[in-house]
Amino acid sequence: MTVKSANRGVQSAGxxxxxxxxxxxxxxxxxxxxxxxxxxIGVLAVQIGLGTTVRQADGTGALHALAAHRGGAAVLWLLGLGFAGLALWRLAEAGYGRAGPDGHKVTKRLASLGRAVFYGFVCFGIVGFVLGTGGPQRSNDQSKDVTARLMAHAGGRWLILAIGLVVAGAGIAMAIGGLRRKFEEYLNLAQMNARTTTLVQALGVVGSTSRGIVFAVLGAFLIVAAATFDSEQAQGLDGALRKIATTPAGPWLLVAVAAGLITFGxxxxxxxxxRKVQPGQPNQT
Structure with missing residues (x-):
């Protein structure tokens, strides 16, 4: 067997x-x-807006909320398995392209790779939490710690600024994509009836736009941290949501954004x- 044929065999198996x-x-x-x-996370954020919980409105808070209920450990294991599957699926997309228009573009494949790495970390965090060997750090603490470490190095301030601009830009793109219903490109709409299509479209618009707003706010805090050279200005998901509650609109704006996150869920x-989930099949129906 030649090296070329062996490579073809590996590629075919992959x-x-x-x-x-x-x-x-x-x-x-x-x-x-x-x-x-x-x-x-959305439910916890609503409770924060209403003043009925002290839990963190982030992944860590969600894990603690699940663990507090009977059978929570089993649900946490299923959640970890789900994120492992999500990471593997995104990794396959990175290798063979997404289902949907222009799925083989380098930018989309790199985006899938980034999501695969992120979901892999989420999976390991959940497993560590269940086993009691660790777990995800609170989003606020993690954001401040990473920002401080980067700022301690030459050029770290500019790196934080660049990351903030990317995150904010991604959030704005998510929100615009939600309003323009770009998510429909990845859905098998032909399998839905008219009523279901209308419902899914509404959930996608509200949910994707709300998620984009939250990411844009997260990026804005990183930009402020870089501009002021103050790592304490950086915020995780929980901090960003709580900051929304301090705007003139008050906690009701937080409740509205939280409802949007629930809608995205x-x-x-x-x-x-x-969803079209078969990698490398742009014309899947």
């Missing part, structure tokens, strides 16, 4: 795995896990049913 039904199932399971996570559950 594509078979990437397009397999089990990997697509893992991707759909991962979208369910993402939806549950956003719903929990509900939309993610719809994606688990109707």
């Amino acid at each position: 594509r078979d795995a990437a397009t397999s039904s089990w990997l697509q199932g893992l991707g759909r399971g991962g979208l369910i896990a993402r939806g549950v996570n956003y719903i929990l 509900a939309y993610s559950l719809c994606e688990a049913r109707w």
Whole structure:
């Protein structure tokens, strides 16, 4: 067997795995896990706005909320498995392209790779939390610590500024994409009836726009931290949401944004049913 034929065999096996039904199932399971996570964070944020909880409105707070209930450990294991599946699915997209228009573009494949790495870290954090060997750090503490470490190095301030601009830009792009219903490119709309299509579109617009706003706020705080050379200005998800409550609109703006995150969670559950999940199949129906 030649090296070329061996490479072809490896590539063929890799594509078979990437397009397999089990990997697509893992991707759909991962979208369910993402939806549950956003719903929990949104509920905690609503409670913060109403002054009925002291938990963090981030991934760590969501894990503690689940662990406090009977059977929570089992749900946490399922959540970790879901994010592992989401990471593997995104990794397959990075290797073979996304389903949907222009799925083979380098930018989209790199975006899938970045999401794969992120979801992998989320998975390890959940597993560490369940095993009691660690777990995800509070988003505010993590954001401040990383910002301070980077600022301690030459050029770190400019790196923070660049990251802040990227995160804010991504958030704005998410919000605009939500308003323009770009998410429809990745859905099997032909499998829905008219009423379901209308509902999913509404959830996608509200949820994606709200999620984009939160990311834009996170990026803005990083930009402020870089401009003031003060790592304490950086905020994680919980801090960003709490800052929203300090605006002239008061806690009701936070409740509105939190409701949007819950809506995005509900939309993610719809994606688990109707998303095109087979990598490298732009014309999948």
